Amino acid sequence: MNIYEAILRGLPMLRSHEWDDTKLHISDLGVMVDGCPRQLWLRLHGAEKRENHLGEILMFDAGQRIHDRMVEALRLGLQGWRVVDAEKPVEWQGLTGRYDVKLESDDGKVVICDFKTMRGAAFGYLVEPKPSHVAQVLGYVAAENADSAAIIYVDREGQNGIRVFDVDRNDDEILRLVEGLKVIAASNEPPPVLKPILERVERKQYDTIYVKQPWNCDYCRYQDISCKGALPPDLRQKEIAGRIRDGKYEPENDKYTEIVRGILDGDRLQEVG
């Protein structure tokens, strides 16, 4: 008997909805804002990827349970509004999806709610909703001809509570993103690998430069299987690559020099940051 293996196999079976990797989803709208087009293309084309780690599966499961409790809380606590649908599948502009909750007021206003669970530490930076979350929920708003949206962030560790952001309907912008998704889907070639990022940290006498992967690669299940990623494995630790002193780049770590030079070309130093 292998209890660990059994739990690993059984947890994904608890998920109530099937997800078709080969279709465009309304949640893919976020790709056009801060996602990786290549990752989407690889998914649509059935590229090989790693399995989810147990930690990722547990996180999805915890998120789903929190989400279910939030919907129940809404049902019980609303005044002048009611929940008319939850987890309803929709199709719009060739995209499929499933929104979290649709609310309707006594005077006929319709609002789509989207719940997002996040780490407590991330609440410290949460001054506005993430653009990719806005794009996604506005896709549901357009699909359901609703008036507006609300994005509700829930601290999955509890102590920071919840934060709610209202979002105005914006069909023009969302239709533009849909067209972008369709261009990616129709392409015969995968979009380019994301570029590494230079991070510039100000010090007293000089600025330090680090080379990083975009966050997308850090969490990508295609990395090192179907895609080489923005940086080779031995360059993914955060290390000092060099310094900028008096406006000039001084390499410190030879293994990053070529990458830094490929991104910087003198005048663009000021863009780093």
Ligand code: SF4
């Ligand atoms: S590894 Fe990075 S560049 Fe490649 S598909 Fe994933 S996110 Fe995109």
